[in-house]
Amino acid sequence: MTVITPPSTATSVEVRLPSRLGFEKVAMGTAASVAKLMGFAEDRVEDLKTAVAEACINAIEHGNHLNEKLSVGVVLSMDANTLEVKVIDNGDGMSAQVAPPDIDRKMHGEEDPRGMGMFLIQALVDEAEWVPATIEGKSYCRLVIRLDKELI
Amino acid sequence: MTVITPPSTATSVEVRLPSRLGFEKVAMGTAASVAKLMGFAEDRVEDLKTAVAEACINAIEHGNHLNEKLSVGVVLSMDANTLEVKVIDNGDGMSAQVAPPDIDRKMHGEEDPRGMGMFLIQALVDEAEWVPATIEGKSYCRLVIRLDKELI
Amino acid sequence: MSMQIETTAKVEKGTSASGTPLTVIRFSGDISSNSKEAVLGTYQKLPKDVNKQILLDFSKSEYLNSSGIALVIQIMMEASKSGQTIHVFGLTAHFQKVFKMVGITKYATVHESETAAKAAVA
Amino acid sequence: MSMQIETTAKVEKGTSASGTPLTVIRFSGDISSNSKEAVLGTYQKLPKDVNKQILLDFSKSEYLNSSGIALVIQIMMEASKSGQTIHVFGLTAHFQKVFKMVGITKYATVHESETAAKAAVA
Ligand SMILES: Nc1ncnc2c1ncn2[C@@H]1O[C@H](COP(=O)(O)OP(=O)(O)O)[C@@H](O)[C@H]1O
Numbered sequence: 315m316t317v318i319t320p321p322s323t324a325t326s327v328e329v330r331l332p333s334r335l336g337f338e339k340v341a342m343g344t345a346a347s348v349a350k351l352m353g354f355a356e357d358r359v360e361d362l363k364t365a366v367a368e369a370c371i372n373a374i375e376h377g378n379h380l381n382e383k384l385s386v387g388v389v390l391s392m393d394a395n396t397l398e399v400k401v402i403d404n405g406d407g408m409s410a411q412v413a414p415p416d417i418d419r420k421m422h423g424e425e426d427p428r429g430m431g432m433f434l435i436q437a438l439v440d441e442a443e444w445v446p447a448t449i450e451g452k453s454y455c456r457l458v459i460r461l462d463k464e465l466i
Numbered sequence: 467m468t469v470i471t472p473p474s475t476a477t478s479v480e481v482r483l484p485s486r487l488g489f490e491k492v493a494m495g496t497a498a499s500v501a502k503l504m505g506f507a508e509d510r511v512e513d514l515k516t517a518v519a520e521a522c523i524n525a526i527e528h529g530n531h532l533n534e535k536l537s538v539g540v541v542l543s544m545d546a547n548t549l550e551v552k553v554i555d556n557g558d559g560m561s562a563q564v565a566p567p568d569i570d571r572k573m574h575g576e577e578d579p580r581g582m583g584m585f586l587i588q589a590l591v592d593e594a595e596w597v598p599a600t601i602e603g604k605s606y607c608r609l610v611i612r613l614d615k616e617l618i
Numbered sequence: 619m620s621m622q623i624e625t626t627a628k629v630e631k632g633t634s635a636s637g638t639p640l641t642v643i644r645f646s647g648d649i650s651s652n653s654k655e656a657v658l659g660t661y662q663k664l665p666k667d668v669n670k671q672i673l674l675d676f677s678k679s680e681y682l683n684s685s686g687i688a689l690v691i692q693i694m695m696e697a698s699k700s701g702q703t704i705h706v707f708g709l710t711a712h713f714q715k716v717f718k719m720v721g722i723t724k725y726a727t728v729h730e731s732e733t734a735a736k737a738a739v740a
Numbered sequence: 741m742s743m744q745i746e747t748t749a750k751v752e753k754g755t756s757a758s759g760t761p762l763t764v765i766r767f768s769g770d771i772s773s774n775s776k777e778a779v780l781g782t783y784q785k786l787p788k789d790v791n792k793q794i795l796l797d798f799s800k801s802e803y804l805n806s807s808g809i810a811l812v813i814q815i816m817m818e819a820s821k822s823g824q825t826i827h828v829f830g831l832t833a834h835f836q837k838v839f840k841m842v843g844i845t846k847y848a849t850v851h852e853s854e855t856a857a858k859a860a861v862a
């Protein structure tokens with residue numbers, strides 16, 4: 315088992331899930347609870363839930379290759395206005411640019427019908443970043459949503 | 467930070483919370499997600515949520531004495547019909563018998579108006595146990611709810 | 619950062635179906651150890667001689683725990699001493715069960731709805 | 741133990757507000773990578789020459805992810821080749837937005853309700 319050390323400055327909640335599809339819904343439930351307690355509006359909570367689910371699915375599928383011996387770590391760090399979620403896996407990770415899905419190309423069979431997860435993550439949260447594994451640390455996807463955004 | 471090793475036989479989800487009142491609601495959200503996915507009926511999910519909340523409050527207050535440097539661990543282990551939740555703290559724990567609250571005594575000021583948490587835990591789940599800390603392990607409250615119970 | 623949702627309480631004067639004056643305390647937010655002022659404090663500010671029928675409205679409280687329930691018991695203790703009657707409504711089926719489990723229903727009446735509560739006050 | 745809720749699909753024949761025959765596929769359960777048979781399979785079993793107006797009902801699907809949405813796109817691809825029109829309803833406001841974000845609304849119409857969808861089919 316892995317130890318994930320949350321940043322000491324922010325308050326954080328940590329979840330560890332088995333690498334089995336479906337468990338992303340548990341992370342959604344936890345993230346939703348945290349976001350609601352922080353005062354996020356319902357639509358932002360929905361945005362976060364989808365982003366967290368997609369990041370977990372990628373960690374389960376692409377990072378941990380559905381190996382149930384490996385777990386996916388979800389670290390939720392919060393301060394007064396910001397919720398940061400790191401979804402951590404045991405793979406090499408990636409830092410590639412995310413091309414938005416091109417529905418025309420998909421409809422013409424020129425692009426995989428899949429490949430929308432990373433785009434959705436980026437589109438739904440205020441900040442999204444993919445950090446590849448290094449000697450010191452694991453691969454993770456980091457998302458941030460901010461409370462003030464909803465006041466606009 | 468503490469490492470909690472879940473039993474290797476069951477599938478498990480682990481949550482780690484700061485010892486601050488209010489965070490029990492995050493554990494409620496996670497436990498509810500797991501229970502819903504396992505197919506528990508709505509009223510059993512509510513029973514579990516209250517039991518998990520009360521166990522977390524006790525771990526935060528009595529186990530970790532509101533010391534935010536300590537975290538409360540929640541390990542949810544599931545198999546086809548059973549959900550076991552362990553709520554782990556850094557205190558000595560307790561194994562005392564739980565006396566049900568006596569409302570008459572409370573009304574006459576002969577008993578603290580509080581002191582209903584452990585009773586509720588026991589009353590709401592199928593199994594409840596308090597395991598004190600030992601040299602090998604930490605103090606925890608263990609609850610079990612079973613899926614078949616709702617078929618009766 | 620607090621993870622507790624502040625409890626607020628609004629006091630409203632009304633009458634029962636049969637015309638008896640009553641006082642409704644409408645809570646919102648969490649009902650927990652943090653709610654002493656809003657729950658017990660609000661009740662205690664009501665003059666005990668003119669507020670004999672007290673209705674506690676929990677329909678806007680999503681979260682209730684045993685420390686919050688202990689505050690309700692404290693209201694019941696004081697109410698019993700001053701000849702007030704406590705009625706509760708707005709609880710989910712789950713919390714109606716919990717209130718019964720801890721014995722609250724022995725000293726207060728729990729109603730399905732505000733209408734039912736107001737109809738029950740003689 | 742699976743943490744995925746099985747997808748089921750029910751096919752229903754109907755007519756639009758103006759009397760055009762249409763086929764409703766009502767999904768329930770998760771719409772995810774596990775739903776290929778229920779989503780794509782159910783659609784593919786419908787003869788393409790007689791089912792020209794296809795309505796996809798997501799009102800009973802609490803959980804949808806990008807792999808599930810990819811299956812909807814696969815339906816749209818086949819439908820476009822066989823001159824069928826795809827209508828979608830029963831999505832929450834959030835998933836209406838998501839469907840728009842990924843471009844689905846360019847090739848299928850997303851409606852607020854079943855009534856709206858049936859009114860829109862000429
Ligand atoms: N956590 C991860 N680890 C390694 N590769 C990843 C990870 N997340 C995404 N990827 C890569 O990026 C690609 C695009 O991901 P995504 O947009 O979510 O679509 P999909 O998962 O449907 O392919 C994946 O196919 C995979 O190659």
Ligand SMILES: Nc1ncnc2c1ncn2[C@@H]1O[C@H](COP(=O)(O)OP(=O)(O)O)[C@@H](O)[C@H]1O
Binds near residue numbers: 528582584585684685
């Ligand atoms: N995790 C724990 N660690 C140590 N003591 C505990 C723990 N949980 C409960 N207790 C003890 O049991 C008592 C009764 O707990 P409970 O029934 O939940 O009521 P309350 O928390 O309102 O006192 C507490 O006051 C405390 O002394």
